[in-house]
Amino acid sequence: MKDNEILTLVADPAQRERGFRLLVQCYGDRLYQHIRRLVSTHEDANDVLQNTLVKTFRHIGNFQAQSQLYTWLFRIATNEALSHLNQQKRRRAFVVLNDETETIRGSAAHSTQELEGEYIRQKLEQAMAKLPPKQKAIFSLRYFEEKSYAEMSAIFTTSEGALKASYHHAVKKIEAFLRT
Amino acid sequence: MEERKKIQAELAQLQSEQLRRWQAQAAPRALPENYLEDLAGRVIAAPAAKRLRLPQRTFWALAASVAFLLAASWLVFRDSNTPVQPQVDLTQLSDEAILLYVNNNIDEFDLALLTEGSTTTGTVVLPSNWDSTISSEAIENYLEAEENWPADMEDQVFF
Numbered sequence: 001m002k003d004n005e006i007l008t009l010v011a012d013p014a015q016r017e018r019g020f021r022l023l024v025q026c027y028g029d030r031l032y033q034h035i036r037r038l039v040s041t042h043e044d045a046n047d048v049l050q051n052t053l054v055k056t057f058r059h060i061g062n063f064q065a066q067s068q069l070y071t072w073l074f075r076i077a078t079n080e081a082l083s084h085l086n087q088q089k090r091r092r093a094f095v096v097l098n099d100e101t102e103t104i105r106g107s108a109a110h111s112t113q114e115l116e117g118e119y120i121r122q123k124l125e126q127a128m129a130k131l132p133p134k135q136k137a138i139f140s141l142r143y144f145e146e147k148s149y150a151e152m153s154a155i156f157t158t159s160e161g162a163l164k165a166s167y168h169h170a171v172k173k174i175e176a177f178l179r180t
Numbered sequence: 181m182e183e184r185k186k187i188q189a190e191l192a193q194l195q196s197e198q199l200r201r202w203q204a205q206a207a208p209r210a211l212p213e214n215y216l217e218d219l220a221g222r223v224i225a226a227p228a229a230k231r232l233r234l235p236q237r238t239f240w241a242l243a244a245s246v247a248f249l250l251a252a253s254w255l256v257f258r259d260s261n262t263p264v265q266p267q268v269d270l271t272q273l274s275d276e277a278i279l280l281y282v283n284n285n286i287d288e289f290d291l292a293l294l295t296e297g298s299t300t301t302g303t304v305v306l307p308s309n310w311d312s313t314i315s316s317e318a319i320e321n322y323l324e325a326e327e328n329w330p331a332d333m334e335d336q337v338f339f
Contacts, residue, residue, distance in 0.1 A: 020223075
């Protein structure tokens with residue numbers, strides 16, 4: 001298990017940096033994709049991810065393994081993203097939740113499947129832009145990260161019932177958007 | 181994989197066919213080359229260079245407090261910064277004008293000088309209701325008595 005290897009390395013001060021790099025290699029992309037679905041621009045995602053990794057690097061030595069490493073990382077990332085969205089909301093009267101002008105830059109090198117995948121991602125992100133921040137995060141973790149309600153309950157410190165209700169509402173809203 | 185089946189069943193139950201078909205079909209966003217490695221390196225290289233970012237609320241509360249203190253200080257001390265009146269021929273001033281000026285600037289006058297002037301030169305005219313039986317020493321003692329000073333004047337900060 002990579003988690004054990006990461007935790008063993010970071011526990012040794014001489015190996016801490018190597019362990020952190022391994023952590024970023026294992027989880028960095030998934031963290032980025034999750035954050036990106038919440039904050040919508042690469043610049044914001046970069047800021048949020050950097051803050052997440054700074055906190056991770058600073059506190060990984062204190063990680064008690066009472067929860068899974070994934071849970072701990074995604075809790076930090078989700079909180080950072082939601083804080084970022086709250087700050088944006090206070091700063092701006094109108095928050096651009098998604099870059100709806102983004103178009104798929106097709107090229108001869110892109111396969112039909114890749115283009116279709118891009119299209120699907122775009123449509124889903126446009127639909128998710130209509131959701132409130134926390135509901136968006138819940139939908140992202142369930143639908144894209146395929147996390148169970150038990151795992152999400154540990155991330156959000158919210159009951160499974162409340163998470164399920166929120167996810168079901170999100171599904172209804174997104175489905176309605178996709179039908180238009 | 182197990183969880184994906186549960187999610188598929190859940191979406192079918194919610195009659196969400198589009199989402200059920202599209203699950204795991206969305207392409208992830210491509211990252212710039214070496215993005216994560218470079219980011220990890222930056223985080224490791226500068227762990228102390230954390231983004232000093234005050235919570236927005238705290239920042240604006242502090243800014244408002246500083247602005248309030250500056251405004252309050254200006255209001256309190258603007259009178260003491262009043263420019264000195266130009267010199268005028270005192271003989272042309274009415275007694276009331278002189279008395280008003282003296283009362284407004286009593287701190288700048290040496291009380292003894294005031295009372296001395298009233299007895300030797302006769303040029304300072306005291307108000308008609310002035311109690312001339314009160315000695316200058318008594319007046320000075322009264323002014324210096326701590327309990328007669330407003331409590332906040334002890335901690336004045338002069339800008």
